[in-house]
Amino acid sequence: MRGRPGPDSGVPRMARHDWWGVALEAPDPRALARFPAELLGWEIVKEDADGAAAVPPEGLGYLGFQVSEDHVPPVWPARAGAQRITMHLDFEVVDLRAAVAHARELGAREADHQPQANVRVLLDPAGHPFCLYVDADTGQAASS
Structure with missing residues (x-):
C-alpha cells in the first residue's frame, strides 16, 4: 500500500509503523479492551479517555476500542x-x-x-x- 512502510524485522516491534487492526465501538472502550486482553493473553498498549488498544504477544495486528456513547x-x-x-x-x-x-x-x-x-x-x-x-x-x- 502506498504511504505504508514495508516490513523491517530490524526495528523493534513496538517502534514499527506497519501495524494494522480492527476498531470496535463501545460505551466504555477501556473496560472492553480488558476483555480480549484477559481472554487471549494480550497486552493493553494504549489506554486513554477516547479508547484503548490490545495487542497479541507477537505480530503487528491489534484490536482497538473507541468510545461511542450511543453504542x-x-x-x-x-x-x-x-x-x-x-x-x-x-x-x-x-x-x-x-x-x-x-x-x-x-x-x-x-x-x-x-x-x-x-x-x-x-x-x-x-x-x-x-x-x-x-x-x-x-x-x-x-x-x-
Missing part, C-alpha cells in the same frame, strides 16, 4: 429493524468447552442461536458477537 449492540441472528452485525471476530481454539467457559468467566455470554456444532457464538460484555471454533475435522463435540 447499540448488534443482534444475532439478524432481525428486521434491529442493529445488524457488520463484522465479528473468529478465534480458533483446541478445547471449545474450556474456551467458552473462560470467555463466560470474563463476562461473555453465549448467543441463543448456535448455527454449528464446532462453533460457539458469544457476545462480549458490550454485545459484540465473536466466534470460538474448533477445526471440524477434530471431531470434538461442542457444548454450551
Whole structure:
C-alpha cells in the first residue's frame, strides 16, 4: 500500500509503523479492551479517555476500542429493524468447552442461536458477537 512502510524485522516491534487492526465501538472502550486482553493473553498498549488498544504477544495486528456513547449492540441472528452485525471476530481454539467457559468467566455470554456444532457464538460484555471454533475435522463435540 502506498504511504505504508514495508516490513523491517530490524526495528523493534513496538517502534514499527506497519501495524494494522480492527476498531470496535463501545460505551466504555477501556473496560472492553480488558476483555480480549484477559481472554487471549494480550497486552493493553494504549489506554486513554477516547479508547484503548490490545495487542497479541507477537505480530503487528491489534484490536482497538473507541468510545461511542450511543453504542447499540448488534443482534444475532439478524432481525428486521434491529442493529445488524457488520463484522465479528473468529478465534480458533483446541478445547471449545474450556474456551467458552473462560470467555463466560470474563463476562461473555453465549448467543441463543448456535448455527454449528464446532462453533460457539458469544457476545462480549458490550454485545459484540465473536466466534470460538474448533477445526471440524477434530471431531470434538461442542457444548454450551
